[in-house]
Amino acid sequence: MAEIKNLSIPDLVRFFSNPNHDGVCPVCGKDEWTVNSYENQGSNEILINTLPQVRYDSDKNTAAILGASHVVVPVECDNCGYTRLHGVRRILSWLENNPEQENSDDAEKSDSKDL
Numbered sequence: 001m002a003e004i005k006n007l008s009i010p011d012l013v014r015f016f017s018n019p020n021h022d023g024v025c026p027v028c029g030k031d032e033w034t035v036n037s038y039e040n041q042g043s044n045e046i047l048i049n050t051l052p053q054v055r056y057d058s059d060k061n062t063a064a065i066l067g068a069s070h071v072v073v074p075v076e077c078d079n080c081g082y083t084r085l086h087g088v089r090r091i092l093s094w095l096e097n098n099p100e101q102e103n104s105d106d107a108e109k110s111d112s113k114d115l
């Protein structure tokens with residue numbers, strides 16, 4: 001599984017609060033989204049999702065699940081439920097390349113996971 005050190009809910013809030021990362025739902029046209037990753041209360045853990053990696057043999061028409069591979073953060077449209085996935089590797093890269101500004105820590109203090 002990919003290494004996801006130092007990812008936190010405030011990091012996700014900061015990433016998805018960036019105007020360039022918001023957007024209009026391609027299904028219903030609304031622009032309200034909710035990040036579907038949660039802190040495991042009482043710990044430093046975040047409950048996130050992965051996509052399974054499957055070995056498919058076309059000769060035998062069989063598939064074997066190898067395990068989790070791609071770590072993703074689902075973001076769901078509040079209106080219709082359309083869900084988009086963001087790869088954690090890219091989120092971490094953006095966070096590293098866009099360090100938090102001194103005077104823009106409002107998102108850090110928010111408990112809300114809404115966008």
Ligand SMILES: [Zn+2]
Nearest residue numbers: 025028077080
């Ligand atoms: Zn929608």
